[in-house]
Every structure is written in C-alpha cells, then in structure tokens.
Amino acid sequence: MLAIRAFREGDEAALLRVHRSAIRTIAARDYTPEQIDAWAPEDADLAAWAERMRRNQPFVAVLDEGIVGYADVQADGHIDHFFVSGEHPRRRIGTRLMACLHEEAARRGLAELHADVSATAEPFFARHGFVVVRRQRPVRRGVTLHNALMRKRLG
Numbered sequence: 776m777l778a779i780r781a782f783r784e785g786d787e788a789a790l791l792r793v794h795r796s797a798i799r800t801i802a803a804r805d806y807t808p809e810q811i812d813a814w815a816p817e818d819a820d821l822a823a824w825a826e827r828m829r830r831n832q833p834f835v836a837v838l839d840e841g842i843v844g845y846a847d848v849q850a851d852g853h854i855d856h857f858f859v860s861g862e863h864p865r866r867r868i869g870t871r872l873m874a875c876l877h878e879e880a881a882r883r884g885l886a887e888l889h890a891d892v893s894a895t896a897e898p899f900f901a902r903h904g905f906v907v908v909r910r911q912r913p914v915r916r917g918v919t920l921h922n923a924l925m926r927k928r929l930g
C-alpha cells in the first residue's frame with residue numbers, strides 16, 4: 776500500500792534513482808537524448824544532490840518495494856522537485872503527492888504554488904489546477920531545455 780512520509784536522512788540515493796528513472800523513462804518521450812543527459816547526468820555530483828534533498832525536505836512516496844516518488848514545497852510556494860518513478864506510471868502516486876503538497880501549503884497559509892514544469896509533467900499539473908505563466912528555455916550543461924513556469928493560486 777502506498778504511504779507518504781517525510782524525508783529522512785539516508786533517502787538521498789533512492790531519490791536520485793527515482794529522479795533518473797522518471798526522466799529517463801517518462802520525460803525521454805518529450806526530450807532528446809542530449810537534453811536527457813544534461814537534465815539527469817550519469818555523473819551527477821552526489822554530495823550536491825544530497826545537500827539539495829536535505830535542504831528541500833521532500834515528501835516521499837513509499838510502496839513495499841521502496842521509494843517510488845517524491846515532491847517538495849518551499850517556503851515561498853515553489854515546488855523544486857516532483858518525480859514519480861518510471862516503473863510506476865499513472866498509478867495516482869503523483870496525485871497523492873500533489874494532495875500532500877496542497878495540505879502542507881494550507882498548513883503554512885501559502886497563497887500560491889508554482890513550479891518550473893517539464894513538457895512531460897504539464898498535463899499532470901494542468902489537471903491539478905496549475906496554469907502556464909510563461910514558457911522558458913533553461914540551459915543545463917550547455918544544452919537548452921524547454922519547460923513552463925506554472926502557478927496555482929490557493930485559497
């Protein structure tokens with residue numbers, strides 16, 4: 776059964792596996808191999824990754840087999856990471872994580888949620904009430920990607 780819990784120190788490596796799996800399996804439909812390598816590099820800086828996860832303090836989705844998704848919300852309503860493993864698509868894991876972010880936003884009295892959303896995740900965020908503010912072309916490792924700043928006003 777799916778459970779959602781707070782991040783714990785020691786989760787970092789499993790979260791990196793989910794991140795890679797989501798991008799390499801699901802987002803790979805909407806991005807070129809060069810873009811995928813720039814977004815989810817094989818030679819990621821593991822110390823920097825762990826530091827980012829500890830700073831973000833994501834909610835973590837867990838099935839019997841282990842961690843299958845994670846998502847965070849920051850103090851200003853920014854969602855930095857939102858990923859579900861490519862081995863568990865369309866099983867409402869993202870929906871459960873999104874509900875959790877909304878509950879957390881309500882607890883903190885946030886006025887809005889916003890995220891830089893991949894082309895792959897855009898229909899999912901739209902379904903959850905986010906709208907595109909602007910389209911963006913971020914550069915990672917010298918490679919231009921495409922995403923959209925999406926926002927949802929709360930309350």
Ligand SMILES: CC(C)(COP(=O)(O)OP(=O)(O)OC[C@H]1O[C@@H](n2cnc3c(N)ncnc32)[C@H](O)[C@@H]1OP(=O)(O)O)[C@@H](O)C(=O)NCCC(=O)NCCS
Pocket residue numbers: 797798801802856857858859860863864865866867868869870871890891892893894895896898899902
């Ligand atoms: C986007 C993502 C988080 C969705 O997670 P998920 O657990 O598969 O989503 P859910 O099962 O809760 O989907 C709920 C609804 O969202 C929509 N949706 C989800 N994934 C979709 C997709 N790839 N294309 C179109 N609609 C999608 C559908 O309406 C879906 O309902 P349905 O399955 O009954 O049609 C996941 O696919 C992912 O991690 N993608 C790749 C990484 C990425 O781009 N992350 C976001 C960076 S901002």
